[in-house]
Amino acid sequence: MASEMGEAIRQLMQEKGISEDSVKLTIENMLKAAYKRTYGTADNAVVVFEDDLSDVTIYSRKTVVDGVYDPIIEIELEEARQLDPECEEGDEIDIPEDPKTWGRSAVSTGKQTGHQGLNESFKDNLYNEYKDKIGEIIIGYYQREKNGNIYVDLGKVEGVLPAKFQSPREKYEKNERIKALIVDIKKTTSGIQIVLSRSDPEFVRSIVELEVPEVYDKTVEIYKIVRDAGYRTKIAVYTNREDVDPVGACVGLKGNRIQNVITELLGEKIDVLKYDSDPTVFIKNALSPAEVSKVVILDAEKKQALAIVPDTQFSLAIGKQGQNVRLANRLCDWTIDVKTEEQAATMDLSEFESRKAAINLFKDDDVQETINAIAELPGIDVRVADILKEAGIADVQQFVDAYEEDALKNIEGLTADDIEAVNKIINENVEFVEESEEPSQTEAPSEADAQENAGGDAEEEYFCPECGAKITLDMTHCPKCGVEFEFEEDEE
Structure with missing residues (x-):
């Protein structure tokens, strides 16, 4: 019987992956629960294992007294000396218990406690195994669908692919292979549940790392990924090595690398573009596949920019339902307004281009x-x-x-x-460069000065010293910014 117990413990450790200490703790708690069911307390219960786990014994630890008041925790001196002749009053003595003499309810309580303990140990063990895998790719198989959520068989654990983390264009059949990103781990009554995602931008990052060795070894680095799952993804990449083309490395020869990523995403469009620290260049790249003629920074502090595109490229730059420019906004972290060259021609951009x-x-x-x-x-x-x-x-x-x-x-x-x-x-x-001293806000340049600078022959033009708007000599206020000024009269 003893050898059978040791073998059972070793088998449990091997099959469930539970440590020896966890198994011993579970057995100890099980015996103490049954002991408490029998005697009403387990404070004086002591469990001892053999070194080779071949056997386990539970003892009642009792205090030697002269006149027993509580027989559960006390023993008469005379009775104690029959077990140990050298014991004295006040000593503690361990008396072996036979669990076979305990009632059925005690045995049932012990079993229930043992099952709970093993389940908790199993869950803790699985949780510790998978908690460091958050952010990694895992492969499983379609099991069932309920309320839009897909349940995935991952072997020892169950995965769930919530509806909000699914790509809208993906459909699965029974036992179909599913590759997904681990985003969370939850404990359930039966074990643990792995929360999966196929819509997270990090899922694309992990797929690219698998397909592009230069990304995996950090020769090429991904600056940022933005995604409209199922439809379009934009990936900004860069490298610190002059001999490496970051975009070409990701696309691969004849596009084979990026095509593998597209296949995994079931046809989702992917734009791989080069990151640039110059926002005008980065914005131009981010609006690909559209060709951008010019980018004008409207407000650098508020990160507002205007992208000017040929008339034929407008719909491509905006994208279906504004998708392309929306993703470009998120990628660059700028607010980008797209105008055609014809529309831009009607706008006064001089103050932005010459600020x-x-x-x-x-x-x-x-x-x-x-x-x-x-x-x-x-x-x-x-x-x-x-x-x-x-x-x-x-x-x-x-x-x-x-x-x-x-x-x-x-x-x-x-x-x-x-x-x-x-x-x-x-x-x-x-x-x-230090700012040059500008004329007073209330004083416009004199006509004589203007003619002297121009040689006095050509027809002179005048501009507001505050905002640069064109003005004439008969004006007392700027028509654009409203600043008041006066012209000096010629002194002859």
Whole structure:
């Protein structure tokens, strides 16, 4: 009998994957529950296992007294000395119990406690096994459907693919293979349940990592993925290596890599595009497959931009029910308004295209380009730019001020080398220009001055010193911004 018990314990450990300590604890709780059912308490019950698990014994620990008041926890000195001649009053003595003498109700209670303990140990073991797999891909088989939720056989556990996490174009048959992303784990009365998703953008990321070795080994990194599950996904990628084409690596030779991803997503359209720290370039890329003629930044602080496209590309840029531009908005984290070239021609964009900046970046061809954001600097590390942005330092001037005040070293995730690298890029590429003194808001440029600057021959044009709108000499207020001004009379 003893050897049978040891074998049963080892078999339980092997089949259920339960540890030896968990099995011993379950058996101990089972015996103590039956003991309590018999005697009303288990405070004095002691369970002892053999070293090889071949046997287990439960004892009643009693106090030796002269005159028993509670026979459950006490024993007469004379009776105790029959078991141990050397015991004295006040000592404790362990008396073996025979569970076979206990009643049926005690045995039933012990069994129930044992089953509950094993189930809890099994659930805990499974939970610990799968809790670190959240965010990973798992493969199972269609089992049944209830209230729109699909239940998946994953072997030792059951998975559920809720209706809200399903792609609307996917349908399954009995025992059909399902690949999905683990997004959560729940304990149930029968074990644990794995919550799955096929609509999460991270599911696409995991599939791309499986198909594209360069993404898996971080040669090519995914900046962001946005998705309208079942219809279209946009993936922005980049690399720090000049000899690697990030988009080409993801698409593969003749498109075979991305085609495998599309097949797994049952035909969902996928746009792979290059991330760029310059928002005008990134927005242009994000609106693919549409061709964008020009991107105008309307408000950099509020992240509002205008994308101008050829008339024939308008519907493609917007997408069906606005899907393409909506995904581009989410990908770039900008509000993008799309206009055709014909529509843009009727708009006054001069104030946006010629707005003043405190910083000018000079390229090799000596053409000035307005730069404000750190993320727009050439060669900037995307990770560093994101950390600075999270810390509230998004533009170059803020960085320079913080650098001079030595306030950057306390930013979490930012090393001294990172700080010096950004400072070096700014020193090499950025020239700070002081604003020139402008005329008074209430005083317009004199006609004589204007004629003198132009040589006095050509017909002169005048502009508001505040907003730049065209004005004439007979005006006392700007027709656009309303600023009041006066013209000086010629002195002859």
